[in-house]
Amino acid sequence: MTDDRDRWNERYRDDDFELPDDPVPELARRIDTLPEGRALDVATGSGRNAIFLAEHGYDVEAVDVSDEALAQAHTRADELGLEVDWIRADVTDSDGEFQLEPREYDLIVVSFFYAPALLPELKEALAPGGVLVYEHHLRSSDPVEVGPSDDRVRFRSNDLLRSCLDLTVLHYAEATRHGKEDGRPSTIATVVARKSCGGAQSYPPERDMRDVPRE
Structure with missing residues (x-):
């Protein structure tokens, strides 16, 4: 973990290393339909998702391996008057201090963190009806x-989807996204999936894509 921590600390100290301030687009689009309560932001980085969730009333835990990232996120949250439980840990360390507990979170967000081996634990950590983004x-x-x-640290097509088929998949997409500021292209897979099962369920209303802002 020390090597990862040092590497990411160095990156976050680099003035040229910038991450978006906005939350995951699908998280922002669906926030009014997601379960309220306790949320976990995995690999929070500069805290964009955690801060967004705190603004919407969630009890938020945000975990990252980088001290520097958490310091920046903490400062930003303080400036906004928001409370987040910032946790320095490597979530992939099975012997570490931070351990995922079953049925703990109503919402779990993971953004730009390749952790397929962690997905079973993340799904188990969802409360009944909880949602993974x-x-x-x-x-x-x-x-x-x-x-x-x-x-090797990018998903293949449909890998993320297949990993979530034991949940109720509310949204899945693979697309090219262009940065708002620089227009640089990236290819992104996004899943929104709920911990529920059965042939008859309740679903959020379909969004009118004319009302959804472009990336």
Whole structure:
């Protein structure tokens, strides 16, 4: 964990390393339909998702391996008068201090963190009816300028979807996204899935895509 912590601390100290301030787009679009309560933001980075959730009344825990990232996120939350439980930990460390407990969270968000081996624990940590929102980079045959250079830490097409088929998938998409500021392309997979089962369920209303802002 020390190597990862040092590497990410160095990146967050680099003035040229910038992450978006906005939350995961599908999280923002669906926030009014998601279960209220306790939320976990995994690999929170500069805290964009955690802060958004705190603004919407969630009791938020946000975990990251980087001290520097958490310090930046903490400062930003303080400036906004928001309370988040910032946790420095490696969530992939099975012997670490931070352990996922079953049925703990009403909402779990994972953004740009490749952790397929962690998905079973994340799903188990959802409370009944809880929702997982996960997005990460895809392998692509098109030129992309954002995300890891190593395809081994990108999802293949439909990998993320297949990993969530034991949940009720409310949304899944694979698409090219262009940065708002620089227009650089990235390829992203996004899933929104609820911990529920059965042939008869309640579903949020379909969004009118004319009302959804473009990326």
